[in-house]
Amino acid sequence: MSDLTRMTAAELAGTIAKGDASAEEVTRAHLDRITAVDGKVHAFLHVDADGAIDAARKVDAKRAAGQELGPLAGVPIAVKDVLTTRGVPTTAGSKILEGWRPPYDSTVVERLRDAGTVILGKTNMDEFAMGSSTEYSAYGPTNNPWDLGRIPGGSGGGSAAAVAAYEAPLAIGTDTGGSIRQPGAVTGTVGAKPTYGGTSRYGLIAFSSSLDTPGPCARTVLDAALLHEVMAGHDWRDSTSIPQPVPPVVEAARRGMSGDLTGVKLGLVTEFDAGEGAEPGVMAAFHDALAALTKLGAEIVEVSAPHFQYALPAYYLIAPSECSSNLARFDGVRFGLRVGDDGNRSLEEVMSLTREAGFGAEVKRRIMLGTYALSSGYYDAYYGQAQKVRTLITQDFNAAFEQVDVLVSPTTPFVAFPFGSRTSDPYQMYLADLFTIPTNLYGGPGISVPCGLSEGLPVGFQIMAPTMADDRMYRVAAALESAVGTLTPPSLEG
């Protein structure tokens, strides 16, 4: 039998359904792979081997009983540690939640379990999803399988690296400003941010409520689409969830795989294509991919999005503002870390000491930024103004989508950078999300798909679609994948 860990999720599901391998065998192969390489990669914060074997055996029993299996039954998956898993540690990459075992499953995790996927464990991330490199994880960074001295992207670097390192064929990420797509780009994997409201936030430990979106990570576009369909759909427990059917993303991916994009209009954002801040190698790979897409029949149309230039500053007002409120509940009273409760200190002191010890520097920075932006007298100038920018950016997207089917850009301006090279200047780190943030502010879907290498490191190609038209981006992504192929990182053995 070929190496189970090298197979795609679609192949594994077929293998299990046919009985060529049991779900338990598939799961054990991936657990063995984690044991072998995660010491180098550090993609996981918690591996739930017992839970995974149990889940796999249930799928095998179901198959033995002749019951019908879902499209991803028995396929192993890694879950970003920002989604609650009942009884399984969930830290959001923070010391303040060390040891916390949630009493409930997030909706996404519940749907994964119902579909028979096998949850291997929880993946590393920047603390509370704030960062673009996993360097802000309280549990140490994840290393990029392409070069262990470089960042795997963030915040969902753990999920992307786990998939790139063949520790899991699939992973769940969450994308607030690019946290699925940018790690996908720098690890040579596929990462999709669905339409905001297309996937449930219930059980997602909130960073920025109006932006956070769970989505799939995979090695192929089809696998991402298969996972997308399993995890998406309306959830009454999330009031911002959209009560509409899931866009037909799997069908779209299969259609795209045929390699025909005749009549599809790709919008090239002129403001992005100026390439300001983007590495020449990244722009070169991006333009090669554009040429490949043209050969498949796509038409390139230049479109202007004049307000995209304000996206980054608007994002750094909205996201910290919401996070300053969302993170207020971490006070040591009801769950998680409690510091200084010696019987003498006041409640206020204990809360304060807990937050001082439990939060990392980047989280504190954003809480302070947000607290300031929301304070009386500054609200209109900061939060209010940022919301206006958000409206203008949405108008830019709407205008563009009257001309074209999707918008395209590089996913991130630079390839995986060495550890420590951007931590001293927050702005340099924030630039990693320059191309991904507009989509979050608009609420539409975006996907990153590998399009080649620059300096031997993966480059991501981003496709953005109108809200609830996630299928469009999958079609284009699958077509591009059929043209340029998937990327394989160097071996981690030896």
Next chain:
Amino acid sequence: MTTTTLPTYDEAIAGFEPVIGLETHVELGTNTKMFCGCPTDFGGEPNTRVCPVCLGLPGSLPVANKAAIEATIRIGLALNCSIATWCRFARKNYFYPDMPKNFQISQYDEPLCVDGYLDVEVDGKTVRIGIERVHLEEDTGKTLHVGGATGRIHGATESLVDYNRAGIPLVEIVTKPVPGAGALAPEVARAYVTELREVIRGLGVSDVRMEEGSLRCDVNTSLNRPGEEWGTRTETKNVNSLRSVERAVRSEIIRQSAVLESGGRIIQETRHFSEETGDTRPGRSKETATDYRYFPEPDLVPLAPDPAWVEELKAALPEPPRERRKRIQEAWGLSDLDMQSVVNAGAVELIEETVAAGATAAAARKWWLGELARRANEAGIDLASVGATPAQVAELQTLVDGGKLNDKLARVVLEGVVAGEGSPTAVMEARGLAVVSDTGALTAAVDEAIAANPDVAAKVRDGKVAAAGALVGAVMKTTKGQADAKTVRELILERLGAG
């Protein structure tokens, strides 16, 4: 502060004009909490009515309770407010352990209902109280400080939090400032809260019990010299009864007047009313204003009540209590004073239902405001909880009217009813309390009395009919009060040939 002698109320109000304002919180009686499915029943073991949402666990999200939104709109409509066609919840951010998320989901600059009024009667005059806004929010939990001497946070060794109440829907009703009430300001404040309570009770959306905290009231008071601008106001909290509303305004007027008369300055602050002393004390909160950093709640979608639905709710509103009282007063033929006592006793519905069950208004009023009100007072409970239903009271009166019970026996039967022994008829039969109407048995008792009192009988025979009273008394004694005195008297006169 020096302890100067405070002026009397009349002295205090003589030189000033008060402006009052009231903020009232009403806990809605919905089955479930505002943003989760936990039950709202009162009095469960601590932390048994909780879930990830109302505990604010990481990852949990709120879902707005439609029944609470409907109740709030109905309150707004009953208070003559405009209902927003689009509005949002907002987060009010501050750290406090009884608030699970360290923010409260409330409404800020986009409330559900705005700009209404409520008319109240004070001293025979109608006073219109403007309503600024009615909005919906979630309640907090309750913190219990143990180990200290005072039960307060200071000196306590442990703080325990019960989150059962956290997330119960709370409606906040804020009045516009009420100037011009003059010396009647305390009465106006009380009349407003009383009337508001009646309105909300009539809507059936809350039990509005001040003693249980399902209706809470903060009172704002300021004083100014006639013709001058309004003064600095204070906010008095912990006002837990209708009587306290009146007392709180009165004592704050007296205190502020003393401060101003002595050349002092009123500080804008929160004060706490003391039920024991009847005065207000400064709150422990710091003087710096809290910045709540309000912003629109991103976890909830905006509310956009369908105007057609709002119209339906409006059309289905019950008759306003004030109009209803007027109608009832006329129908019952009560004086203003009598009607006032019925209202004050909280007996309007009870009497109405008793009348509906067949009693006359006069009889119903007699029982509810007499015997039953006395029992409720003694037990310190609401009249409605006294243990007798309107149907039972009506039945009791039917027994009296039909001659089966006299007044004295009826009171004994009512005692049995209140004690839970069953319906008036059942109690009467079980206790053998019916009036003895069997003339055979009565005649024997009458003859016995005549035989035992020959002197009295002789006087009656001689025409001194008034003397028959002694014989009636004797018969009543042997029949243990179960005879109808009038019948007994007739029988005696008949036997003695004096009829």
